[in-house]
Amino acid sequence: MTTVEEFxxxxxxxxxxxxxAFDAEAGSDPEGGGVPLAASKDFQKxxxxxxxxxxxxxxxxxxxxxxxxxxxxxxxxxxxxxxxxMPFVIGLGMPGPTLLELGTEEQKRRHxxxxxxxxEIWCQLFSEPDGGSDVASxxxxxxxxxxxxxxxxxxxxxxxxxxxxFGALLARTDPTVPKxxxxxxxxxxxxxxxxxxxxLRVATGxxxxxxxxxxxxxxxxxxxxxxxxxxxxxxxxxxxxERVSLGTxxxxxxxxxxxDALRELARARGLDRDPAVRRRLAExxxxxxxLAAYGRVLHEETTAGRNIxxxxxxxxxxxxxxxxxxxxxxxxxxxxxxxxxxxxxxPVALAIxxxxxxxxxxxxxxxxxxxxxxxxxxxxxxxxxxxxxxFNQLRFSR
Numbered sequence: 512m513t514t515v516e517e518f519x520x521x522x523x524x525x526x527x528x529x530x531x532a533f534d535a536e537a538g539s540d541p542e543g544g545g546v547p548l549a550a551s552k553d554f555q556k557x558x559x560x561x562x563x564x565x566x567x568x569x570x571x572x573x574x575x576x577x578x579x580x581x582x583x584x585x586x587x588x589x590x591x592x593x594x595x596x597m598p599f600v601i602g603l604g605m606p607g608p609t610l611l612e613l614g615t616e617e618q619k620r621r622h623x624x625x626x627x628x629x630x631e632i633w634c635q636l637f638s639e640p641d642g643g644s645d646v647a648s649x650x651x652x653x654x655x656x657x658x659x660x661x662x663x664x665x666x667x668x669x670x671x672x673x674x675x676x677f678g679a680l681l682a683r684t685d686p687t688v689p690k691x692x693x694x695x696x697x698x699x700x701x702x703x704x705x706x707x708x709x710x711l712r713v714a715t716g717x718x719x720x721x722x723x724x725x726x727x728x729x730x731x732x733x734x735x736x737x738x739x740x741x742x743x744x745x746x747x748x749x750x751x752x753e754r755v756s757l758g759t760x761x762x763x764x765x766x767x768x769x770x771d772a773l774r775e776l777a778r779a780r781g782l783d784r785d786p787a788v789r790r791r792l793a794e795x796x797x798x799x800x801x802l803a804a805y806g807r808v809l810h811e812e813t814t815a816g817r818n819i820x821x822x823x824x825x826x827x828x829x830x831x832x833x834x835x836x837x838x839x840x841x842x843x844x845x846x847x848x849x850x851x852x853x854x855x856x857x858p859v860a861l862a863i864x865x866x867x868x869x870x871x872x873x874x875x876x877x878x879x880x881x882x883x884x885x886x887x888x889x890x891x892x893x894x895x896x897x898x899x900x901x902f903n904q905l906r907f908s909r
Contacts, residue, residue, distance in 0.1 A: 518577075519584040525561050529554070530592040533771075546595040548674055554595050555629025565603070565627040567814060568611065573624030579810045601671055602626050602633030606679040608752040613737040613745055618698070622677070635749065636666045636680035636699065636723060644878050646681070646750075647690045647743060648905075651725065653682035653697065659731040660684075660697065662705075665724045670872070672708045672721040675701045679749065680725075681742050686903040693902060694742035696749075698734040699725075715864045751823045753873050767862035768837035770796045776859065777844050791840045798833050802826070821886035828879040831869040838866040 513521075558564045559573070566582045568574025575581070607626050610619055625631040642648045651664025662682055672678065678699045685693030699706070705728040710718035737745035766772060774792055777783045783792075805826055809819050841859050842849060848856055849863075870876045884890040897905055 515580045515584050518581050519588055522563055522585045523588045525563065526588060526592045526594075529557060529561075530594055533591050533593060546597070548598060551595045551598050552629040555599055555627075558594075558596070559627045559629065564629075565623075567810075568607075568623065568627065572611070572619050573627040579807065579814050582810065583807060598632050598671060598674060599626070599629065601635055602631075602675075605635050605749055605753045606633045606677075609679065609736065609745065609749040612748055615733070617733065618736070622698070631676040632671065632674055634669050634672045634675040634678045634701070635753070636669055636672075636678045637746065637749075638666060638668045640665055640667045640722070644875055646746060647694070649681055649683060649694065651680070651682045652686075653684050653695060653730075655684075656729065659729060659734060660695075662697070662699065662725045662728040662730060665722065667720075667722050668711075668872070669708075669721045669723050670719055672701065672723050673710055673718070677701060678723075679736060681746055683902065684742070685740050687901050688740075689899050690897065690902045690905065691743045693740055694746070695739050696736040696742040696745040697730050698736060699728065699730055703728045705729075713864075713868070715861050750874070751819065751821075753823075753827075767859045768834055768841060768866065770799050772859075773837060773840060773844065776841065780844060780848075782844055788840075788844065791843070795833070795837055795840065798829070798836070802829055802833065805829070821882050824874075824879040824882040825887070827873055828876055828883065831876055831879075834866040834869045838863045 555564065562575055563585055565572075565574030566577050566585060567579065568576070570576040603626060607623060610622060614622075622631070626633065637646050637649075639649050639651060641650065649664075651662065651666065653660040653662045655661075660682075662680070664682065666680070669678070678701050680697045680699045681694055682697060683693055684695040687693065701708070705726040707724040707726070709722040709724070711720045711722060712718050713720065736742075737748075770792065773795060774783065777785075777788050777792065782788045809823065809826060812819050841863055845856060845859065849860060874882075881893070885892050
């Protein structure tokens with residue numbers, strides 16, 4: 512049997528031969544742009560063939576059937592390389608684990624192996640134009656047909672929808688019950704002729720998010736994830752996976768706002784001996800270490816079958832706050848150079864513009880604090896005056 516150290520060594524050797532090593536002077540794009548989709552798919556396939564994709568997923572669904580130790584060993588080694596896997600982050604971090612927990616045997620065997628092999632890309636279709644942070648207020652509808660369901664409505668802020676093959680979508684299937692009860696989660700083919708994807712350009716100039724419109728999109732009866740009208744319970748599972756994925760995912764040294772990159776940035780400007788900068792760098796390093804340790808605990812508990820509940824929100828909140836703190840430090844280090852520009856400023860400036868989005872994607876920091884307060888600390892809940900009213904009796908502003 513291969514030991515963890517042997518696994519780590521094999522991973523390092525494979526990455527040296529197949530991936531680009533981190534270069535502090537070269538910088539990187541925090542949004543993963545610039546890599547052709549075909550190249551990302553090819554890399555993901557080779558990653559799986561080498562035994563480094565789906566490390567903790569069951570072998571019968573294309574995974575490696577290994578444990579947390581191997582997963583963390585690979586993540587630690589991968590920090591020193593730039594991996595072009597951004598298109599697969601959503602699918603492997605959110606819908607994939609949700610299918611593992613709630614999917615039928617047919618769904619798992621049909622969809623999980625292609626995810627791992629880089630053959631199919633997934634997105635998450637939750638947020639809506641009028642919903643804000645209240646996911647349960649969604650108005651996209653799914654009506655029964657003779658063969659399944661017909662979906663109509665719109666989603667927004669959908670990452671990666673422009674190149675996705677499938678999406679995990681929440682739709683309202685019973686408007687006569689309170690808003691958290693009449694929801695169902697579906698697998699939707701993003702290539703259906705009734706699906707329209709419209710990219711949204713953000714401050715960085717990129718279009719990582721999209722509006723997605725559904726017009727008479729038919730899905731079969733076996734496209735339901737979990738159970739009909741119990742989509743909120745499925746959504747809680749996926750949101751838990753999302754927050755763990757966002758908050759505890761591998762921390763690449765190529766992140767312009769990571770400790771390694773910020774240290775090099777300060778050193779290049781002669782500020783690595785400045786007491787105030789050194790203190791801030793130490794805080795960033797300590798926070799990164801704490802996040803890594805907390806992530807290990809969550810992964811170990813999940814692997815052991817324990818429900819981590821709302822504690823994933825703490826990881827998500829800490830990860831988002833870390834990017835904001837690091838963004839502030841980067842601006843202090845760069846000073847006027849941030850405006851005047853230099854060769855090493857562009858990737859950092861892009862990361863600074865991207866950082867606030869981390870405090871919104873996957874649920875705002877305010878929402879995470881509410882979840883932690885109510886479900887972890889046991890504080891009093893928001894009154895929720897519309898919680899028990901049938902959805903079709905709620906009033907919405909236009």
